[in-house]
Amino acid sequence: SQQGEEDPQALSIQEGENATMNCSYKTSINNLQWYRQNSGRGLVHLILIRSNEREKHSGRLRVTLDTSKKSSSLLITASRAADTASYFCATDLSGAGSYQLTFGKGTKLSVIP
Amino acid sequence: GAVVSQHPSRVICKSGTSVKIECRSLDFQATTMFWYRQFPKQSLMLMATSNEGSKATYEQGVEKDKFLINHASLTLSTLTVTSAHPEDSSFYICSAGADSGGVYNEQFFGPGTRLTVL
Numbered sequence: 001s002q003q004g005e006e007d008p009q010a011l012s013i014q015e016g017e018n019a020t021m022n023c024s025y026k027t028s029i030n031n032l033q034w035y036r037q038n039s040g041r042g043l044v045h046l047i048l049i050r051s052n053e054r055e056k057h058s059g060r061l062r063v064t065l066d067t068s069k070k071s072s073s074l075l076i077t078a079s080r081a082a083d084t085a086s087y088f089c090a091t092d093l094s095g096a097g098s099y100q101l102t103f104g105k106g107t108k109l110s111v112i113p
Numbered sequence: 114g115a116v117v118s119q120h121p122s123r124v125i126c127k128s129g130t131s132v133k134i135e136c137r138s139l140d141f142q143a144t145t146m147f148w149y150r151q152f153p154k155q156s157l158m159l160m161a162t163s164n165e166g167s168k169a170t171y172e173q174g175v176e177k178d179k180f181l182i183n184h185a186s187l188t189l190s191t192l193t194v195t196s197a198h199p200e201d202s203s204f205y206i207c208s209a210g211a212d213s214g215g216v217y218n219e220q221f222f223g224p225g226t227r228l229t230v231l
Contacts, residue, residue, distance in 0.1 A: 035222075042119075042206055042224035043157075046210060100147070101208075101220060103157045 005104050006089055012110040019076040021107040023089030024069075030092045032065055033101065034074045037086045046074075046087075081113045115141045117209050119223035126197055133193045134226045136207030140160055142187035143209035147220065148180075151204040163190050197230045204228075 006023050013019050023032070031050045035043040049056045049065045049072065056063045062075040076083055086108045090101040116139040126132050136146055145164050149157040161182050163169040169182035181193040190209075194201055204227050208220040 033219075040204070040225075040227065043208075043222040044224070045219055048219065100159065100162060102159070104148075105156045108154075 006087070006107045007107065010106060010108045010110070012112065013079055015079060015081055015111055015113050017079055019083070019109055019111070020077050021074045021087050022111070023072045023104055025072075025073070025089075025091050025104075026070065027093060029081075032063075032072050033090045033092070034061075034063060034072075035088045035090060035103075037088065037106075039085075043088070076109075077081045077110075079111045081111050084109060115139075115209070115219075115221045117143075117207065117221045117223040119205075119207055119226050122224065123227045123229075125229045125231065128198055130195055131193055131195045132197055132227075132228060133191055134205055134207075136190045136192070136209070136223050138188045138209040138221070141209075141221075143190075144187065145210045146184055146190040147208045147210075148182060148190075148210070149194050149206045151206060151225075153204075157206060160192075170214060194228065197228070199230045200229045202228055 007023055029051055031048055033048045034046040036046055037043050046056050047061055047063050049063050051067055051084045060077045065072045086106045088106045092101055118137045118139055120135045124132055145161055148149045148160045150160050151157045159172050160175045161169045161171045163182045163184035165184050165187050171177045179195055184190040204225050208222045210220045
């Protein structure tokens, strides 16, 4: 079964607005990662947050992690049309060395120019 | 970041034929490679984990005799879809990780292979 569940499944916003996507998971994790996928393409790693971290920033991206609620959020600020893509969270359940990831169902983001 | 390539990027084949997909880590050695399948508008589903020089570990529900995985070197893993059928049509993505002695390393994903079985 899917470990990560993103919501919303689809999100449509105007350029310049912020986009927030959420991810929930069920078991303890080593770390949680967010990926981006343009239609029909491979995955691009965006950001990794470890289980002992609460917040992380990378450019216009902000990721939070709440291990007590088993949830994470990805915020994209000042969105651009080029941010249109599907975004997936992935959880690493194992300890170091295994690298096996379990992906959520994804949020399809559409940024309207 | 490290680069992972896949070949071919697209393949169309007739039902009953076998198709081989290659996954290469171009600038690092990958002790572990993963194969995922992604159906349209769905998430990635892990099919199998392959470690160099040993048999792949398949996820529940994935037929190992149908999806043959070979990880013969530290830079190459292949997935062969044997006797392909239309329901095998999907987007296949590989990823590669490097062993750094216990410290987490990012998985690097290939660009994917679109398989269409007629």
